[in-house]
Every structure is written in C-alpha cells, then in structure tokens.
Amino acid sequence: MSNVFIKTYGCQMNKMDTSMVTCAFKEAGFSLTDSVKDADVVLINTCSVRDHAEQRVISHLGHLKHIKKNRPDLVVAVIGCMAQRLGAELLEHEAVDIVCGPTQIPQITELVTKAINEKQKKLAITKNIRRKTPEYQTDALEKFETSFGIEDKQIPSQAFVNVMRGCDNFCSYCVVPYVRGPEVSRPPVAIIEQIRKLADKGVKQVTLLGQRVNAYKYIAGEKIYCLANVLKMASEIEGIEWLKFVTNYPSEKFFDEILQVMADCPKVCKYLHIPAQSGSDKILRAMNRRYTAEQYLDLINKARTTVPGIAIAGDFIVGFPGETEEDFKATVDLVKKARYKNCFIFKYSPRPGTTADKRLKDSVPLEVKKGRNIELLAVQEQISDELSREFLGKVVKVLVEGLSKKPHLNSAENPDKPQLIGRTETDYIVVFNGISSLAGEFVKVKITKTSPLTLFGELI
Ligand code: SAH
Numbered sequence: 001m002s003n004v005f006i007k008t009y010g011c012q013m014n015k016m017d018t019s020m021v022t023c024a025f026k027e028a029g030f031s032l033t034d035s036v037k038d039a040d041v042v043l044i045n046t047c048s049v050r051d052h053a054e055q056r057v058i059s060h061l062g063h064l065k066h067i068k069k070n071r072p073d074l075v076v077a078v079i080g081c082m083a084q085r086l087g088a089e090l091l092e093h094e095a096v097d098i099v100c101g102p103t104q105i106p107q108i109t110e111l112v113t114k115a116i117n118e119k120q121k122k123l124a125i126t127k128n129i130r131r132k133t134p135e136y137q138t139d140a141l142e143k144f145e146t147s148f149g150i151e152d153k154q155i156p157s158q159a160f161v162n163v164m165r166g167c168d169n170f171c172s173y174c175v176v177p178y179v180r181g182p183e184v185s186r187p188p189v190a191i192i193e194q195i196r197k198l199a200d201k202g203v204k205q206v207t208l209l210g211q212r213v214n215a216y217k218y219i220a221g222e223k224i225y226c227l228a229n230v231l232k233m234a235s236e237i238e239g240i241e242w243l244k245f246v247t248n249y250p251s252e253k254f255f256d257e258i259l260q261v262m263a264d265c266p267k268v269c270k271y272l273h274i275p276a277q278s279g280s281d282k283i284l285r286a287m288n289r290r291y292t293a294e295q296y297l298d299l300i301n302k303a304r305t306t307v308p309g310i311a312i313a314g315d316f317i318v319g320f321p322g323e324t325e326e327d328f329k330a331t332v333d334l335v336k337k338a339r340y341k342n343c344f345i346f347k348y349s350p351r352p353g354t355t356a357d358k359r360l361k362d363s364v365p366l367e368v369k370k371g372r373n374i375e376l377l378a379v380q381e382q383i384s385d386e387l388s389r390e391f392l393g394k395v396v397k398v399l400v401e402g403l404s405k406k407p408h409l410n411s412a413e414n415p416d417k418p419q420l421i422g423r424t425e426t427d428y429i430v431v432f433n434g435i436s437s438l439a440g441e442f443v444k445v446k447i448t449k450t451s452p453l454t455l456f457g458e459l460i
C-alpha cells in the first residue's frame with residue numbers, strides 16, 4: 001500500500017479539490033500521510049493567481065528534487081491551476097512525474113498508479129482551455145464530485161460544495177479563466193443531493209463555492225435557478241444549520257434575490273465577501289470590472305439596509321498598471337466608506353496570458369506597491385478594530401473549528417481546556433478556552449477582549 005502526502009496552495013476551490021482527491025486516494029487503497037518522509041507519492045495542488053504562489057511551488061519542487069536523489073521511486077504529482085498553466089514545461093522539471101490540470105482530477109489515482117508501475121512521466125491537461133468543456137469531462141467531474149465531495153474531514157462539521165466551475169468574467173489581471181476554463185453552473189439537483197449526503201454525515205455548515213458565485217444560473221426547462229433558489233433549497237435540508245457562499249462579483253443581477261434570502265432565511269449567514277478591487281473608476285475600467293465605485297457602494301449599502309447586521313469583506317489589488325497616487329486615494333476613500341469587516345489586499349502581479357499583461361506595462365514600482373499595501377492595511381485595521389470592539393460584552397454563537405495553534409491567550413497551554421477557535425455566522429474569528437471535543441459543535445461565547453481580526457471570550 002502506498003502512502004500519499006498532499007500539500008495544498010491557493011483558494012477554497014483548491015481545498016475542496018484536495019479533499020475530494022484525498023477521498024479518491026483512500027477509496028483506491030492508498031493511505032494518507034502527514035510527512036514527506038513516509039510518503040511514496042507527493043501531490044502538490046497549486047495556484048497561479050500571483051507569481052508568489054507559483055514561486056512557492058517551484059521552491060517546494062526544488063526541495064523534492066533533492067529528496068528524490070536518494071529516493072528515486074518517490075512519485076511527484078503537480079495538480080491544479082499551475083499544472084494547467086505550465087503543462088509540459090512543468091513536466092520537464094526533474095522532480096515532476098505527473099502534471100494534472102483541474103479538469104483532469106478525476107483521473108488522478110489512475111495516473112499515480114500508472115506512474116508507480118510504469119515509471120513514465122504523465123501529462124493530463126486541457127489543450128484549448130477556453131473551449132466549451134466536452135460533455136464527457138463535465139460528466140466525469142460531476143461523477144467525481146458526487147462520489148468524493150460528500151465527506152470533509154478537514155474541519156469538523158464543515159464542508160465546501162462547488163456550485164460552479166471556471167470563470168467567464170475575464171478581469172484583465174486574472175489568470176483564473178485560463179486555468180479553470182469556462183464558467184459552468186452545476187445542476188441544482190446534484191448540489192442538493194451532495195449537501196444532503198454531507199448533512200447525513202454530520203456536516204452543519206456548507207460553503208457554496210464559485211469564482212462568481214452570485215452569477216450562478218441553471219436553466220432546467222422553463223425554470224431558471226439562481227443562487228437564491230439553491231440557498232433556499234439547501235436551507236430546507238435537515239441538519240444543515242449555516243450556509244455561506246463565496247465569492248461575489250459586484251453586480252445587480254440576482255443581487256436582490258440573494259439579499260432577500262439572506263434576510264428571510266436564518267440558515268443563510270449574514271456574510272458577504274464582495275471584492276471591489278479598486279476605488280478608482282479609471283482603474284476599474286482597466287481591470288474590466290464592469291461597475292463604478294459609486295455603483296459598488298450602492299450595492300453594499302443596499303445589502304446593509306436589506307440585511308441588518310450583515311458583515312462585508314473585500315479584496316483589493318494595489319499597484320495595478322497606471323495606478324496614480326490619486327487613484328490609490330480613491331481606493332482608500334472607498335475602503336473608509338465601505339467599512340469592511342476585513343479586506344484582503346494584494347500587490348498587482350502580472351500574469352502571463354492575461355490582457356493586462358499583454359497590453360499594460362507593470363508601471364508601479366514594487367516599493368510603491370508595498371507602501372500602498374501597508375497604508376491600505378492600516379486604514380482597514382483601524383476600521384476592523386472599531387467594528388470588533390462593538391462585540392465587547394456581547395454573546396455570540398460560534399461554530400467551533402478546533403484547536404487554535406497561535407498562542408493568543410495566556411492559558412493556551414491549559415491541557416484540560418485548550419484554546420479553541422471558531423467562527424460566527426458573520427465570519428468573525430473567535431478564540432476561547434474549552435474542551436477539545438467541542439470541535440464541530442455550536443457554542444455561545446461572551447466576548448471579553450477584541451483585536452482587529454479576532455474576538456476573544458469565555459464559553460458560557
Ligand atoms: N473569483 C474571485 C477570486 C479571484 S482570486 C473574485 O473574483 O473575487 C482572489 C483575489 O486575488 C482577487 O479578488 C484579487 O484581489 C486577487 N488577484 C487576482 N489576480 C491578481 C493578480 N494578477 N495580482 C494580484 N492580485 C490578484
């Protein structure tokens with residue numbers, strides 16, 4: 001029996017793929033290991049969204065090349081977005097035996113078995129990634145998803161479910177449409193069936209995934225299903241307590257329906273991750289984001305009026321080609337107005353093949369990008385701190401994830417009641433002391449201390 005070690009980079013979609021791949025390997029008779037030392041197979045699930053993400057994989061592979069000198073039988077498989085982007089080039093790397101794109105993951109156990117037996121390099125990627133995904137591939141992915149997407153041991157009681165694959169949005173900076181292929185919404189019946197199976201296994205929180213999840217649209221005869229319909233149907237499943245969904249694209253389409261289901265249905269969490277990317281209309285246009293800063297603010301204001309208590313999170317890219325000090329000020333201004341719970345801020349990284357990379361010069365110097373990143377983070381930290389403080393003395397409902405590794409609290413070493421971590425409905429991180437068997441349970445915590453990104457409290 002062979003041991004498999006899996007390392008995952010990238011977004012929640014990759015985490016979801018990893019959990020399915022893990023199930024598939026177990027089913028095929030492999031066992032999983034936490035250490036490369038015991039592994040016969042090393043699988044790296046990769047991300048191409050920024051150069052930094054790819055560089056980490058390259059250095060990981062450098063390390064594996066070294067290990068393989070003494071252990072030539074070790075099989076190394078690279079799967080995911082970088083596999084699709086670099087294909088044959090990656091296969092040339094001395095350490096790499098298998099390169100398998102996101103569309104080909106249903107073949108992964110077979111590819112690995114063959115590589116072990118035949119000692120031959122294997123390439124499985126899509127040639128024309130933007131061509132409509134052939135039916136046999138969609139069917140294979142659907143089958144893989146329904147067979148192996150029904151268990152998630154990564155966080156107790158929580159699971160991700162893909163509702164869409166790919167992306168057709170073509171934001172000018174983004175590599176995702178070129179590595180994940182065309183946008184496809186999965187049939188609602190398949191999604192609901194999968195969630196039902198997860199609920200049967202004790203899953204309480206499901207996060208629906210899509211690169212543009214609010215654009216979910218499935219036509220079945222006369223009926224058009226949007227995300228709000230899926231959320232409504234999923235909320236009727238017994239055992240499912242919380243439903244979250246990421247990531248949203250700022251657009252009017254289906255937005256009212258989604259906000260309404262959030263307001264009406266207690267199981268749909270009041271949390272909206274809706275990246276703006278920039279506050280400058282000029283930059284938004286260059287990014288091919290089809291809204292203005294004002295339209296964006298209107299959307300989130302509408303969300304706040306329709307869904308009282310909603311928490312909003314965002315993403316920003318600083319140093320996009322042509323971003324002047326004035327454009328950056330517009331972003332700072334937007335962040336101040338939006339009052340996000342938290343924000344992810346990234347320095348622009350040119351991605352080969354994207355229109356921004358082909359047409360625009362990466363004109364903002366790295367030092368300026370770094371400076372803007374730090375400045376924007378500081379603005380957001382102040383807002384996050386103010387919003388966190390509003391929780392002081394309040395009791396929140398938390399779904400416990402497990403042990404918290406960071407030494408946040410003084411009693412972190414308490415063996416009977418170690419430090420636990422969980423999240424609220426609105427995605428706030430809560431840290432408190434309690435028995436470890438609470439992982440996967442809902443608890444109530446009284447907040448006694450706050451920091452910009454974390455609430456601390458006592459179990460009640
Ligand atoms: N589909 C999601 C997530 C895309 S990737 C969405 O549209 O929101 C996650 C984040 O990475 C994006 O929101 C964006 O802020 C950032 N990102 C994407 N491409 C980037 C690039 N080339 N350079 C820097 N950041 C990038």
Ligand code: SF4
Pocket residue numbers: 167168169170171174175176177211212249
């Ligand atoms: Fe990339 Fe834009 Fe699609 Fe998000 S919506 S994955 S940023 S192209």
Ligand code: F3S
Pocket residue numbers: 009010011012013014046047048049080081175176179180
């Ligand atoms: Fe990265 Fe692919 Fe996700 S490029 S962000 S792992 S879809």
